Amino acid sequence: MDCSVCGKSFDALRFLSEDKDSRLNDDLPYPDHQTLDQGPQTRRVWFVATSLVALLLVAQILYFEGYRLTMQPQLRAHLDKVCATLSCRLPPYRNLEELSVSHSDLRVRSDSGYLFSAVLSNQAPYAQAAPDLKLSVLNFNGQAIAERVFSSAEYLLKPTTLAPEQTVEIRLFVVPPAAPIGGYTFSLL
Structure with missing residues (x-):
């Protein structure tokens, strides 16, 4: 039988029993002894992927709303400091x-x-x-x-x-x- 989620093959008959109180003898239900959580490697991949998506979101906000954000008096002072550090130039203030x-x-x-x-x-x-x-x-x-x-x-x-x-x-x-x-x-x- 194949799993509808991951597509792996498994033997469902070995887990069937007529006794209600019977327990599985196998600790790992998959024949290739793989579990869903693969440890630190999986967490690192998720962290990198999430970080890239967050950076993409920030880049989109800056691209589409950047000019409007630089015209906000509350943010302008902070952006001036950041640009002084990064040697960038803000657009002229206009409000x-x-x-x-x-x-x-x-x-x-x-x-x-x-x-x-x-x-x-x-x-x-x-x-x-x-x-x-x-x-x-x-x-x-x-x-x-x-x-x-x-x-x-x-x-x-x-x-x-x-x-x-x-x-x-x-x-x-x-x-x-x-x-x-x-x-x-x-x-x-």
Whole structure:
């Protein structure tokens, strides 16, 4: 007879008895005297296989979620220390939630143009790249009549990186559209 699990042949008749209280005389039920647990060698193979699978899981997490993890303020300090030791480089920190805009305004200038101004502050504990800014001018019905995306190089004179707790003023000159302006919206990208 063959085992349905391991495929080995065995003699099942030698273990059958009509006496309920009879015990087996054989200590090892398999004819080739193999047991299921083969000792330290099997444990080593399982340890190596489990370690490789765990490393593969960590590699997948880093591959698919690595960038997002480096943008977490709680992990960033630890990752900076690890990269300093390993001589690696983290991607530039970028978290729009830690940027705040205040005092935004759109005013008519004397030359019939418009001046958009705002104050942008980096509230992150790390330096981060200044974001792009999307400015939309609206008609009196709230519909966009013109919009443009300004890169950080267009509204900042110096390098486009904001230091921790740095505040900069944004000043953009806007050519008036054909329709009258009733309002504006802007967003950081």
